[in-house]
Amino acid sequence: MVNQVSATGKLRRPGGRTAEVTRRVHKAILELLIEGGVPACTIKAVAERAEIERSTLYRRFPDKWEAIIDALMAHAAADVMPDLGKAFAEDLASVLHKLKATLESPLGPALVEVAIELRANDGADYPRAYFGRRMEQLAPMFEAAIGRGELPNHVDREALFTAAAGPIYFRMFIAGRPVDEEYIASIVSSICWLYCSPSVAAKLSLPARIA
Amino acid sequence: MVNQVSATGKLRRPGGRTAEVTRRVHKAILELLIEGGVPACTIKAVAERAEIERSTLYRRFPDKWEAIIDALMAHAAADVMPDLGKAFAEDLASVLHKLKATLESPLGPALVEVAIELRANDGADYPRAYFGRRMEQLAPMFEAAIGRGELPNHVDREALFTAAAGPIYFRMFIAGRPVDEEYIASIVSSICWLYCSPSVAAKLSLPARIA
DNA sequence: TAGTTAATGCAACAGTGTGTTGCGTTTATC
DNA sequence: GATAAACGCAACACACTGTTGCATTAACTA
Numbered sequence: 001m002v003n004q005v006s007a008t009g010k011l012r013r014p015g016g017r018t019a020e021v022t023r024r025v026h027k028a029i030l031e032l033l034i035e036g037g038v039p040a041c042t043i044k045a046v047a048e049r050a051e052i053e054r055s056t057l058y059r060r061f062p063d064k065w066e067a068i069i070d071a072l073m074a075h076a077a078a079d080v081m082p083d084l085g086k087a088f089a090e091d092l093a094s095v096l097h098k099l100k101a102t103l104e105s106p107l108g109p110a111l112v113e114v115a116i117e118l119r120a121n122d123g124a125d126y127p128r129a130y131f132g133r134r135m136e137q138l139a140p141m142f143e144a145a146i147g148r149g150e151l152p153n154h155v156d157r158e159a160l161f162t163a164a165a166g167p168i169y170f171r172m173f174i175a176g177r178p179v180d181e182e183y184i185a186s187i188v189s190s191i192c193w194l195y196c197s198p199s200v201a202a203k204l205s206l207p208a209r210i211a
Numbered sequence: 212m213v214n215q216v217s218a219t220g221k222l223r224r225p226g227g228r229t230a231e232v233t234r235r236v237h238k239a240i241l242e243l244l245i246e247g248g249v250p251a252c253t254i255k256a257v258a259e260r261a262e263i264e265r266s267t268l269y270r271r272f273p274d275k276w277e278a279i280i281d282a283l284m285a286h287a288a289a290d291v292m293p294d295l296g297k298a299f300a301e302d303l304a305s306v307l308h309k310l311k312a313t314l315e316s317p318l319g320p321a322l323v324e325v326a327i328e329l330r331a332n333d334g335a336d337y338p339r340a341y342f343g344r345r346m347e348q349l350a351p352m353f354e355a356a357i358g359r360g361e362l363p364n365h366v367d368r369e370a371l372f373t374a375a376a377g378p379i380y381f382r383m384f385i386a387g388r389p390v391d392e393e394y395i396a397s398i399v400s401s402i403c404w405l406y407c408s409p410s411v412a413a414k415l416s417l418p419a420r421i422a
Numbered sequence: 423t424a425g426t427t428a429a430t431g432c433a434a435c436a437g438t439g440t441g442t443t444g445c446g447t448t449t450a451t452c
Numbered sequence: 453g454a455t456a457a458a459c460g461c462a463a464c465a466c467a468c469t470g471t472t473g474c475a476t477t478a479a480c481t482a
Binding site for chain 1: 323
């Protein structure tokens with residue numbers, strides 16, 4: 001009788017119309033997040049944009065945050081990283097440029113806001129899952145660098161990426177300052193200086209200890 | 212007639228009862244943010260906690276975010292940094308431990324949430340102001356380190372602090388992972404390795420290029 | 423292909439938070 | 453002490469959330 005999904009967490013008729021509804025809901029959520037951020041992404045607005053009923057959304061998701069998570073995880077799963085280049089420094093710069101572009105897009109603040117909101121409420125499950133997905137996507141970059149001998153086999157990938165991406169998030173959202181080419185280049189230099197093998201680091205024109 | 216403050220931005224009778232109302236509002240906002248984060252910090256709840264009228268809040272602040280900014284800026288202004296030690300690495304570690312404690316407190320997610328929310332809506336004025344205030348508070352630490360010869364005179368203080376604090380924010384809120392003693396120590400080592408003068412860096416037992 | 427029922431559409435409802443306004447009262451300032 | 457700034461009070465309109473009962477459609481399966 002009750003159409004709730006919470007019991008199993010999965011729909012028992014995932015095909016056809018249901019799949020179409022899911023697709024439209026994801027599309028509507030992402031569009032609304034891009035257009036007006038989380039404040040614009042209300043259940044009512046999502047339902048209208050997706051041309052479905054509000055009650056359908058409430059029967060599918062416990063609250064709007066679960067719906068947003070669903071859409072963002074699907075979006076992340078479909079996302080692809082930049083093509084690999086010839087050197088780790090080059091690849092890392094590409095990844096950070098892509099990150100900058102994402103965070104500067106209207107979807108950027110929404111991504112961060114969702115992570116913060118969910119951490120404050122329901123723990124860190126979503127951030128961990130989202131971050132884990134991102135690390136998986138970065139695996140080819142790390143493996144290529146290790147294959148070239150630029151990074152040691154046992155490099156702490158998460159620590160490296162955190163040291164690279166953390167300052168970008170911080171500078172953009174916490175410090176409220178722009179992230180430009182030069183800043184990204186300085187991050188790449190620092191990371192390589194700290195993590196890459198001596199032969200790679202030696203080639204860097206890093207004005208070390210002077211930043 | 213209309214009691215609005217938005218025109219000048221300042222109250223024309225800031226003393227006595229008005230000052231008491233301001234004090235109670237700030238106290239109520241911080242308490243509510245600590246107890247239940249931004250979701251708990253509604254205009255209604257603030258008014259009840261501060262034992263004032265809702266309309267008074269609406270006449271003072273354009274919206275609840277302005278009220279929250281007011282309370283957080285006052286809180287930041289009254290905040291003090293840890294006492295200075297004998298070495299820059301020591302001081303930086305103290306600051307990062309304090310940051311970790313703040314971010315792990317119930318007020319932590321609220322601070323980030325406010326920064327994100329405001330950046331998405333009204334630009335980056337508040338994050339810049341808040342960050343600027345924090346940098347001012349860190350000035351003694353930098354000047355002491357420069358005085359000891361540990362940091363060069365022209366060190367980019369904002370870049371240094373961003374490289375130190377950014378990964379902590381990222382690891383805690385974006386990656387959803389805990390920040391422990393060891394991680395802070397590794398950050399301090401990395402920062403000193405990158406920014407401190409060679410004589411200081413030489414003393415560090417940083418497992419460089421191995422993380 | 424037909425039957426079962428999961429999934430959705432529809433409509434009404436209660437509850438809560440936001441933001442505004444008019445008017446009377448208190449009190450800070452000169 | 454006079455003036456009006458600031459506040460208290462009360463009522464209002466509006467938007468979003470979340471729920472529920474019943475009708476309708478259509479996805480699965482036997």
